[in-house]
Amino acid sequence: MALIVQKYGGSSVSDAEAMKRVARRIVDTRNAGHNVVVVVSAMGDSTDDLLDLAAELTDNPPEREMDMLLSAGERISMSLLAMTINAMGVPAVSYTGAQAGIMTDAHFGRAHITGMVPERVARSIRSGQVAIVAGFQGVSSDDDVTTLGRGGSDTTAVALAAALHADVCEIYTDVDGLFTADPRIVPNARRIHRISQEETLELASHGAKILHLRAVEFARRYKVPIHVRSSFSSKDGTWISNSPANPELQGLVPESALATTQEDNVEAPIISGIAHDRSQDKITVVGIADTPGMAARLFEIITAAGANIDMIVQNVPTSGTGRANITFTLPSSDADKTMEAIKAAKEELDYSDLWYNADIGILSLIGAGMRTNPGVSAKLFGALSEAGVNIDLISTSEIRISVVTKLADLDKAVRAVHSAFGLDATESEAVVYGGTGR
Amino acid sequence: MALIVQKYGGSSVSDAEAMKRVARRIVDTRNAGHNVVVVVSAMGDSTDDLLDLAAELTDNPPEREMDMLLSAGERISMSLLAMTINAMGVPAVSYTGAQAGIMTDAHFGRAHITGMVPERVARSIRSGQVAIVAGFQGVSSDDDVTTLGRGGSDTTAVALAAALHADVCEIYTDVDGLFTADPRIVPNARRIHRISQEETLELASHGAKILHLRAVEFARRYKVPIHVRSSFSSKDGTWISNSPANPELQGLVPESALATTQEDNVEAPIISGIAHDRSQDKITVVGIADTPGMAARLFEIITAAGANIDMIVQNVPTSGTGRANITFTLPSSDADKTMEAIKAAKEELDYSDLWYNADIGILSLIGAGMRTNPGVSAKLFGALSEAGVNIDLISTSEIRISVVTKLADLDKAVRAVHSAFGLDATESEAVVYGGTGR
Numbered sequence: 001m002a003l004i005v006q007k008y009g010g011s012s013v014s015d016a017e018a019m020k021r022v023a024r025r026i027v028d029t030r031n032a033g034h035n036v037v038v039v040v041s042a043m044g045d046s047t048d049d050l051l052d053l054a055a056e057l058t059d060n061p062p063e064r065e066m067d068m069l070l071s072a073g074e075r076i077s078m079s080l081l082a083m084t085i086n087a088m089g090v091p092a093v094s095y096t097g098a099q100a101g102i103m104t105d106a107h108f109g110r111a112h113i114t115g116m117v118p119e120r121v122a123r124s125i126r127s128g129q130v131a132i133v134a135g136f137q138g139v140s141s142d143d144d145v146t147t148l149g150r151g152g153s154d155t156t157a158v159a160l161a162a163a164l165h166a167d168v169c170e171i172y173t174d175v176d177g178l179f180t181a182d183p184r185i186v187p188n189a190r191r192i193h194r195i196s197q198e199e200t201l202e203l204a205s206h207g208a209k210i211l212h213l214r215a216v217e218f219a220r221r222y223k224v225p226i227h228v229r230s231s232f233s234s235k236d237g238t239w240i241s242n243s244p245a246n247p248e249l250q251g252l253v254p255e256s257a258l259a260t261t262q263e264d265n266v267e268a269p270i271i272s273g274i275a276h277d278r279s280q281d282k283i284t285v286v287g288i289a290d291t292p293g294m295a296a297r298l299f300e301i302i303t304a305a306g307a308n309i310d311m312i313v314q315n316v317p318t319s320g321t322g323r324a325n326i327t328f329t330l331p332s333s334d335a336d337k338t339m340e341a342i343k344a345a346k347e348e349l350d351y352s353d354l355w356y357n358a359d360i361g362i363l364s365l366i367g368a369g370m371r372t373n374p375g376v377s378a379k380l381f382g383a384l385s386e387a388g389v390n391i392d393l394i395s396t397s398e399i400r401i402s403v404v405t406k407l408a409d410l411d412k413a414v415r416a417v418h419s420a421f422g423l424d425a426t427e428s429e430a431v432v433y434g435g436t437g438r
Numbered sequence: 439m440a441l442i443v444q445k446y447g448g449s450s451v452s453d454a455e456a457m458k459r460v461a462r463r464i465v466d467t468r469n470a471g472h473n474v475v476v477v478v479s480a481m482g483d484s485t486d487d488l489l490d491l492a493a494e495l496t497d498n499p500p501e502r503e504m505d506m507l508l509s510a511g512e513r514i515s516m517s518l519l520a521m522t523i524n525a526m527g528v529p530a531v532s533y534t535g536a537q538a539g540i541m542t543d544a545h546f547g548r549a550h551i552t553g554m555v556p557e558r559v560a561r562s563i564r565s566g567q568v569a570i571v572a573g574f575q576g577v578s579s580d581d582d583v584t585t586l587g588r589g590g591s592d593t594t595a596v597a598l599a600a601a602l603h604a605d606v607c608e609i610y611t612d613v614d615g616l617f618t619a620d621p622r623i624v625p626n627a628r629r630i631h632r633i634s635q636e637e638t639l640e641l642a643s644h645g646a647k648i649l650h651l652r653a654v655e656f657a658r659r660y661k662v663p664i665h666v667r668s669s670f671s672s673k674d675g676t677w678i679s680n681s682p683a684n685p686e687l688q689g690l691v692p693e694s695a696l697a698t699t700q701e702d703n704v705e706a707p708i709i710s711g712i713a714h715d716r717s718q719d720k721i722t723v724v725g726i727a728d729t730p731g732m733a734a735r736l737f738e739i740i741t742a743a744g745a746n747i748d749m750i751v752q753n754v755p756t757s758g759t760g761r762a763n764i765t766f767t768l769p770s771s772d773a774d775k776t777m778e779a780i781k782a783a784k785e786e787l788d789y790s791d792l793w794y795n796a797d798i799g800i801l802s803l804i805g806a807g808m809r810t811n812p813g814v815s816a817k818l819f820g821a822l823s824e825a826g827v828n829i830d831l832i833s834t835s836e837i838r839i840s841v842v843t844k845l846a847d848l849d850k851a852v853r854a855v856h857s858a859f860g861l862d863a864t865e866s867e868a869v870v871y872g873g874t875g876r
Contacts, residue, residue: 016494050514056454057518058525065524068532069517072510076488079507080495086503087496094506099581120581143537143558 002167003125004029007039007135007157011174012231013077014044022172022231023084026130030090035125037164039135039157040081042073063108067137067147071097074134074153082132092130095120097146098139100131102156104146111138111146112214113155116163125164133160151212158215162222169224171211172231177238178203178210180423181274185411189418190425192273194239199272199366202400206364207277216240270369270376271421276414277362278407280310281335282393284327285342287352295326298342298349305341307334311362311395311402323352327393329404332358360392361410364402365417377401383420389413440605441563442467445477445573445595449612450669451515452482460610460669461522464568468528473563475602477573477595478519480511501546505575505585509535512572520570530568533558535584536577538569540594542584549576549584550652551593554601563602571598589650596653600660607662609649610669615676616641616648618861619712623849627856628863630711632677637710637804640838644802645715654678708807708814709859714852715800716845718748718767720830721776725790728762736764736780736787743779745772749800749833749840761790765831767842770796798830799848802840803855815839821858827851 006026013019022040029036050069054061061069078094085092097104101117124131135153138146148155154171161169178200179189195203197220204213211228219226219240229237288294295314302309307330315325330338339356342349370376380401384391389412393404405413418424444464451457460478467474479485488507492499499507516532523530535542539555562569573591576584586593592609599607616638617627633641635658642651649666657664657678667675726732733752740747745768753763768776777794780787808814818839822829827850831842843851856862 016491019495053454053514053518054521057457057522060525061521062524065517065520065532068513068534069521072513072517075506075510075513076491079503079510080491082503083492083499083507084495086500087498094503096506096583145534 001033001035003035003037003164005037005039005157005161005164005166005169006172007153007170008041008081008172008231009153009174010041010044010047010077012172013040013081018231019043019077019080019084023081023088025172025231026085026092027088027090030130036130037121037125037160037166038081038130038132039153039160040074040077040132041135041153042070043077043080046073046076064144067108067111068145070147071134071137071145074136078132078134082130085130085132090130091128092132093124094132094134095124096134096139097137097156098143100133100160102133102138102159104138104140104148106140106142106144106146108144108146110149111140113138113148113159116159118160118163121160122164148214151215154212154215155218158218158222158224158226161224162218166224168227169219170227170229171215172229174230174232176230176233176235177228178208178240178273180272181414181418182208182276185276185414186274186418186424188425190423192238193236194241195272196242196368197240198399199368200240202364202366202397203273203275206275206366206400206402207279207362208273208275211240270373271365271367271423272369273366274414274418274423275364275366276410277364278410279332280329280360280362281332282327282329282357282360282404283335283338283342284325284355284357285349285351286325286355287321287323288326289350290322290324294349298326301341301345301349302328302330302338305334305337307331307338311393311404313393313395329360329362329393359407360404361407361413362402362404363410363413363417364400365421366400368399370401371398379420380417383416384413387412387416389416439471439473441473441475441602443475443477443595443599443602443604443607444610445591445608446479446519446610446669447591447612448479448482448485448515450610451478451519456669457481457515457518457522461519461526463610463669464523464530465526465528468568474568475559475563475598475604476519476568476570477591477598478512478515478570479573479591480508481515481518484511484514502582505546505549506583508585509572509575509583512574516570516572520568523568523570528568529566530570531562532570532572533562534572534577535575535594536581538571538598540571540576540597542576542578542586544578544580544582544584546582546584548587549578551576551586551597551656554597556598556601559598560602586652589653592650592653593656596656596660596662596664599662600656604662606665607657608665608667609653610667612668612670614668614671614673615666616646616678616711618710619852619856620646620714623714623852624712624856624862626863628861630676631674632679633710634680634806635678636837637806638678640802640804640835641711641713644713644804644838644840645717645800646711646713649678708811709803709805709861710807711804712852712856712861713802713804714848715802716848717770718798718800719770719773720765720767720795720798720842721773721780722763722765722793722795723780723787723789724763724793725759725761726764727788728760732787733764739779739783739787740766740768740776743772743775745769745776749831749842751831751833767798767800767831797845799843799845799851800840801843801848801851801855802838803859804838806837808839809836817858818855821854822851825850825854827854 082092082094103115104111121131135156178192181189183189200216225241309328309330312328389409391403395402520530520532541553542549559569573594578584616630619627621627638654663679747766747768750766827847829841833840
């Protein structure tokens with residue numbers, strides 16, 4: 001008997017039919033002899049409906065009230081799901097974030113979990129009940145309702161799995177798992193069978209709309225195996241895990257999915273997948289003094305403006321001038337305020353020109369195998385060159401290479417690189433792709 | 439500066455426009471120098487929408503989950519209302535039943551308040567915030583969400599007013615107050631200016647769809663003056679109160695509305711109003727033994743069946759037979775199970791026949807003045823006789839006379855009695871009538 005945490009996104013419980021399908025799956029898991037704890041998001045578009053209601057009343061709602069409002073969505077879905085499971089003959093009880101002991105700080109709208117005390121959930125498990133927990137929400141030390149931000153239900157699920165020492169955290173969504181690239185761009189992208197938490201982090205933070213970043217960070221820290229799969233089929237999805245398998249899982253976690261490290265898995269591909277990102281812009285500060293401290297000052301100013309920068313490249317100074325160019329990328333939504341802040345500091349920074357380019361895309365090649373396989377960058381640059389794609393900037397980590405291209409070249413680049421690294425599916429699989437909800 | 443609790447029903451906050459109108463009224467009260475605590479119900483039909491959702495999934499939902507589901511409605515309305523008030527420049531904070539310290543027993547769906555600890559609400563008042571409290575809901579000692587049943591928001595408001603020692607509890611609804619009779623039956627019914635809590639209890643428990651019975655009981659026990667008024671106008675409504683006025687209310691409570699007792703008020707009418715009830719049926723047990731204990735046994739059986747009986751009349755035994763007839767009325771929804779229970783006990787009760795009649799109506803004449811005014815029943819029976827209405831059963835209390843008529847005669851009877859007691863409005867006032875929501 002294993003303890004399984006299952007998380008269902010809003011699209012999995014969008015109406016009565018979907019709710020019944022989810023309930024049936026939970027009951028089946030229960031009847032197979034496992035304990036089940038369920039984390040559920042608000043139904044379908046109900047969160048957007050609540051946001052629309054608020055927008056009719058004010059442009060600037062207090063964040064505390066916004067969290068109170070949005071938390072209603074999960075109350076509805078979780079109680080309805082508990083009723084449906086009860087109607088199928090299995091006892092089920094729903095818990096709010098507060099009742100499930102999900103303690104957070106008081107940063108409304110983007111609260112971080114500060115502690116997990118899921119006593120009532122544990123008691124439900126012991127007494128044979130399915131516990132249904134509201135995703136996305138917690139409670140502050142002042143007893144105020146908080147929400148964890150977009151994708152917060154994933155974080156709830158992984159945190160609960162960690163606190164309850166669950167054997168696996170299943171994230172149900174409307175796609176079959178993680179893919180080697182976005183199937184809307186690469187129609188013959190392959191489902192990834194298994195991927196390490198580090199690689200998933202790189203994919204998620206470089207544009208792949210998969211799991212919430214914080215959920216993966218939690219999973220890595222507390223060694224929670226995650227299984228991302230479709231709520232519309234019983235097919236195996238994608239395993240995100242570095243941990244050894246629990247023998248009690250009885251086939252729930254395939255051995256191959258739980259090799260201790262990526263390197264242990266001899267069949268592991270060098271490249272796990274390709275992420276792309278259209279939401280970044282590029283800014284270049286031209287002719288800034290190449291002295292210690294000047295770059296630091298520039299990034300202090302950018303940080304004070306509230307921008308999250310991603311890639312940074314500094315050119316070698318043009319000989320004799322003592323001047324260099326600094327280029328960085330950042331989310332489009334941060335571009336205006338950042339440009340203003342740098343312009344306002346023109347005198348202090350003493351640069352000669354400021355360039356802004358919204359017309360860029362970023363391709364990231366991710367794979368733990370590249371650590372031990374030389375030649376990955378050469379193959380990447382070769383593939384791009386062959387496809388006629390110019391590379392603007394390059395940045396790398398241990399298990400990732402990112403390149404900036406023209407926005408118009410991005411799709412072509414992703415397809416070319418996907419083929420060059422042998423990721424194309426041998427036969428065309430029918431894939432469904434979409435977001436994972438909140 | 440007074441402390442005013444204002445309760446707004448679902449029809450008062452049915453959409454964004456209505457929400458803004460309510461927020462404006464709260465802000466105006468605040469700006470007039472008063473502290474305001476607001477109790478709000480779920481928006482418009484949203485409770486029914488939630489019930490429909492549940493009905494799509496199961497016929498027999500667990501009551502705990504039902505309460506969890508329904509409590510979402512007030513979270514939405516209260517947070518939206520708080521946002522709207524904030525947008526008008528007045529600080530406002532919303533509280534769930536649990537956060538407002540509304541402690542209840544664990545009878546889901548019909549919980550009773552067991553304690554009030556509105557610490558956070560009191561703190562909000564002290565710091566100059568408008569506190570918005572979810573109506574209809576509380577929290578059990580097990581930390582489970584409970585609801586107080588239909589009309590529960592009225593009870594929340596009166597209980598909060600009592601706990602906070604508020605000067606007045608204003609119940610906003612979509613009608614102008616309480617009327618001498620249902621204006622849909624008696625078009626020239628008059629708005630009641632002032633009425634005692636005892637009379638209101640009699641009206642509410644005999645079919646008048648006004649305040650929730652338990653709210654009035656609370657108001658009587660804790661001496662909370664209630665002002666029932668329309669959220670669509672600034673007109674004075676109906677005052678329900680026995681208590682002396684607080685001089686700080688500065689005109690909020692007219693002196694005439696707060697005479698110490700009904701008798702003190704020399705202008706008090708003998709009759710306050712007429713209630714009618716179409717929802718009762720009549721059962722007669724024919725030829726039951728007229729021995730001590732047999733009637734008691736009959737009502738034990740009825741009580742065990744879960745029926746709430748209202749009027750009871752026992753005929754004088756037919757001379758020499760030692761047998762009597764016992765007639766009683768009860769809600770139509772209780773009739774089937776009661777008939778079955780009595781049939782099942784035929785042998786024990788040893789009656790000769792059992793009659794059932796769903797075709798009845800009950801008219802109740804209510805007025806504290808009838809205690810000191812002889813001749814009220816004579817006038818009542820005279821008016822009914824003149825209108826050609828036969829009286830079937832009669833029952834009385836200190837301040838009420840109820841008569842059972844044929845259902846088809848009920849409206850005619852109400853109009854005749856209303857005229858006979860001089861309750862008709864001298865000039866036709868435009869009245870609006872409806873329910874008070876939950």
